[in-house]
Each structure stands twice: as C-alpha cells, then as structure tokens.
Amino acid sequence: MAAISYKNASCIYEGADKLAVDSLDLDIQDGEFVVLVGPSGSGKSTALRMLAGLEEIDGGAIEIGGKNMVGVPSKDRDIAMVFQNYALYPNKTVGENMGFALKMRGVGLEERNRKVQEAAKLLDLTEYLDRKPGKLSGGQRQRVAMGRAIVREPQVFCMDEPLSNLDAKLRVQTRTQIAALQRRLGTTTVYVTHDQVEAMTMGDRVAILKDGRLQQFASPTELYDHPVNAFVAGFIGSPAMNLFTVPVASGGVRVGERLVALERDQLTAIAAAGLDEVTLGLRPEQLEIGSAEDDGLLVQVDLVEELGNESYLYASFPDREIRAIDGTSATIVARSPQRAPARIGETVTLRKREGSAHLFHPETGDRIGA
Incomplete structure (x- = not known):
C-alpha cells in the first residue's frame, strides 16, 4: 500500500496541439479509493495510464510511496491493472488465469494455489476455479480479472472503466462488491469511469477532469453541495x-x-x-x-x-x-x-x-x- 502524488504531471500525445493531461496536482492517501471522472476526452484514462507507466510523463512527476516514477518501467511500479475487457486467457481455467502473473514471477505452486484460493474466497469464485472463462457470465469474468490483480498483492490497484461491458443491473451489483472489497483489502485504488453515479457511490474522494485539467477534488457530498464551478x-x-x-x-x-x-x-x-x-x-x-x-x-x-x-x-x-x-x-x-x-x-x-x-x-x- 502507498500514497500517490501527481505533481504538475502533464502528458501530450504526438501530433496533438494540446495536452491530454495538463499540470495535474493530486494527492491520494494510502488506502484511499479515488475515482477519476469526466466526459470523453477529459484526460482521466491518460492520467491513470501515466500512473501505471503505460504513458510517458512529459512534465512534472508522479510519486508512489514517495518514490518518483518518472522513467520507471510499468513492471517495476508494483501496480495491478483491471481493464474494461477482462483480458483473460480463454484456454486457461479461472484458477490458472488468476495465478498466471505469479507463475511468471516464479512463485511456487503451493504458494500460488494458496493465494488463488484466498482471492477466490473473497470474490465468491471458489466453485468456478476449474472452469474456463467462456463458461462464466460477464460479472464473473470481471471478478476473475479482479482476482488476478488481488493475488499479486500490489501497492496500487488501477481500474480503467472495469464495469463498462456489464448490463445496468450487474453494474450496480459489481460496483458494490468492488467498493466493499477495496475497503476490506485497504489497497490504494485509482478508478476511472465516465459515469458520475458510479463515481459518487464508490469513491472516498472524486477528481473531476475536463479538457485535461482538474476541476475539483473532494468527497462526493462536497462535490454535490459545493461545486466549485458551473x-x-x-x-x-x-x-x-x-x-x-x-x-x-x-x-x-x-x-x-x-x-x-x-x-x-x-x-x-x-x-x-x-x-x-x-x-x-x-x-x-x-x-x-x-x-x-x-x-x-x-x-x-x-x-x-x-x-x-x-x-x-x-x-x-x-x-x-x-x-x-x-x-x-x-x-x-x-x-x-x-x-x-x-x-x-x-x-x-x-x-x-x-x-x-x-x-x-x-x-x-x-x-x-x-
């Protein structure tokens, strides 16, 4: 677990005439669940990808646990990503999908199985460990993707619109599960969504972006009661x-x-x-x-x-x-x-x-x- 700081962090895509993320200042506390929200093109996903090391930081800095991440490869940042499209291996079982990253890191079979079993219990996936992803519902596949992140025991979870592919009822159910799970684990989490209802119901604090610039960073009730601008x-x-x-x-x-x-x-x-x-x-x-x-x-x-x-x-x-x-x-x-x-x-x-x-x-x- 670790605190995160964006310090005047900026990013511009090649050929673009304006910054995708413009001088972002954001201090995220250790163990906090923070949601980045905004309309399409606001820079929220770019800000998350900068944190994960998937986009270059062209100005300023991002710190995790007090360490500057500029120039640090993604694999060395101790971050686990959960994406919109699950990205599961169709030919592997649920258990194999969840433990694959540990296998690549050389973790032994016994330790790997123990961590997978613990994560599966947290996510109510124990009975599905021997199934292939094709036999699961969308919500179950997303929980498998969550389990794959959990077993790594990272400093930070980065979640990029993980519920976008789910139907409305399942989105409500799954967002409740994710929020409750994060509070049990206490892992610092940065979550991106375009859905302001999702942001308000899940985040300890919410950062609203527009055109690459931070508009307001506050608790859901503060945003609702005292918006800083129109x-x-x-x-x-x-x-x-x-x-x-x-x-x-x-x-x-x-x-x-x-x-x-x-x-x-x-x-x-x-x-x-x-x-x-x-x-x-x-x-x-x-x-x-x-x-x-x-x-x-x-x-x-x-x-x-x-x-x-x-x-x-x-x-x-x-x-x-x-x-x-x-x-x-x-x-x-x-x-x-x-x-x-x-x-x-x-x-x-x-x-x-x-x-x-x-x-x-x-x-x-x-x-x-x-």
Whole structure:
C-alpha cells in the first residue's frame, strides 16, 4: 500500500496541439479509493495510464510511496491493472488465469494455489476455479480479472472503466462488491469511469477532469453541495442541476417575470463581484411543484417521467428569452415524490427550497459566494 502524488504531471500525445493531461496536482492517501471522472476526452484514462507507466510523463512527476516514477518501467511500479475487457486467457481455467502473473514471477505452486484460493474466497469464485472463462457470465469474468490483480498483492490497484461491458443491473451489483472489497483489502485504488453515479457511490474522494485539467477534488457530498464551478455543478447529479443565466434584481434574481429570492450572503457576494447577471443553479430535488397562482418559477410542463416511487417533470419557460448557459432557450427539470404531479401542457409553479440556490459567474463559471 502507498500514497500517490501527481505533481504538475502533464502528458501530450504526438501530433496533438494540446495536452491530454495538463499540470495535474493530486494527492491520494494510502488506502484511499479515488475515482477519476469526466466526459470523453477529459484526460482521466491518460492520467491513470501515466500512473501505471503505460504513458510517458512529459512534465512534472508522479510519486508512489514517495518514490518518483518518472522513467520507471510499468513492471517495476508494483501496480495491478483491471481493464474494461477482462483480458483473460480463454484456454486457461479461472484458477490458472488468476495465478498466471505469479507463475511468471516464479512463485511456487503451493504458494500460488494458496493465494488463488484466498482471492477466490473473497470474490465468491471458489466453485468456478476449474472452469474456463467462456463458461462464466460477464460479472464473473470481471471478478476473475479482479482476482488476478488481488493475488499479486500490489501497492496500487488501477481500474480503467472495469464495469463498462456489464448490463445496468450487474453494474450496480459489481460496483458494490468492488467498493466493499477495496475497503476490506485497504489497497490504494485509482478508478476511472465516465459515469458520475458510479463515481459518487464508490469513491472516498472524486477528481473531476475536463479538457485535461482538474476541476475539483473532494468527497462526493462536497462535490454535490459545493461545486466549485458551473461545469462541476452540471456534471454531478442525475438529473443534472438546472443552470441558466438570469439578471440580478433587488433581493434576488429575475427569472422571466418572477423574482427568485436569494440569501443575504449571496446578495453580498453578487454585489462585491459587481455583476448585473449571474448563472443560477437549482437542483431538481430542491424544487417543489405548486399551482400557477403560487409564488415561484412559472413553467409549462413538456414531459412527465413516471418512475414508480417518484416522478420527473420536464418543463419550459413561457419567456423564451431565459437562456441556458450554452445560450439556448432554457428548460428546467423538477423531481417530485408524487405520481403524476402535473399534466403535459399544464402551467405550474416551481418553488425553490430555502438556501438551495447555487450561483456562478456567467463568464468564468466560478462559484459565487460560499
């Protein structure tokens, strides 16, 4: 086990005009489960491959256990990789697949079998040790790939989207197993995914990347409650936070013809920044659905999604001048614990709960206020 430090680590691919990973600073504690998440092309997989020694570090450094890994071959970093495609030998049994790396390192048969049996017990694979991978389900094959990594007893686990090939139900089950297993083993783990729900449910801390640059590194609750910018705010949460640019008014901001009141400290922060418009963020679950006559945001219902235990209401503003942060006409999503909270085409009011508004700079996207 070992702590990991990215120190202004950068990587650029040959022929590219910008860095794939740009001056990444990240300190990962010994035994911590850290998730790298971001959209396609954000640099998350490149950052993991730099750690594993599969990509060159073109600037800065990466340390494992206080030792600089620049120039150190992948095989000498004491890291075990788990990939998306399992990479199992089809002609070998589960037990042989799990113990193959140990065999290549010259570990004796008795010791090899002991470690394989221990890992198989942890992963509920004992009864499958004599089977070939072709006789296993996708989830079982991924557990075999995990077992192959575990028997090596590495300092660090590197996992590159290991659940991408599984169906939705199996993904939920397997991510729970991986998170629980990591906590039992206590091995420092860096896990890459594009799925923000996966990131939020698995990681002790989550690093969000965009265009090769780190946006925020914090616990899941900190990311959700206090996103540092509009990108993080819109990326974390499902459905995403509602974000639109609105003018500042006395006591709050104006959304169409309706005033949304803000907290005193938020009004102070807006005044200090000298802004006459801001990006307002409202999470769907912080909105309450009322009648058209109530105070709040006046919207027209476009779609209602019934999920059994809750409903999602998708609506648009009668005032088409209200803009989303990408400049298009704004829409809004609200979550309701009630079934059929409104009908399509109906006009309703969405009231925000006290203290639930997030504010961001309309140009830089940076958070305004606490």
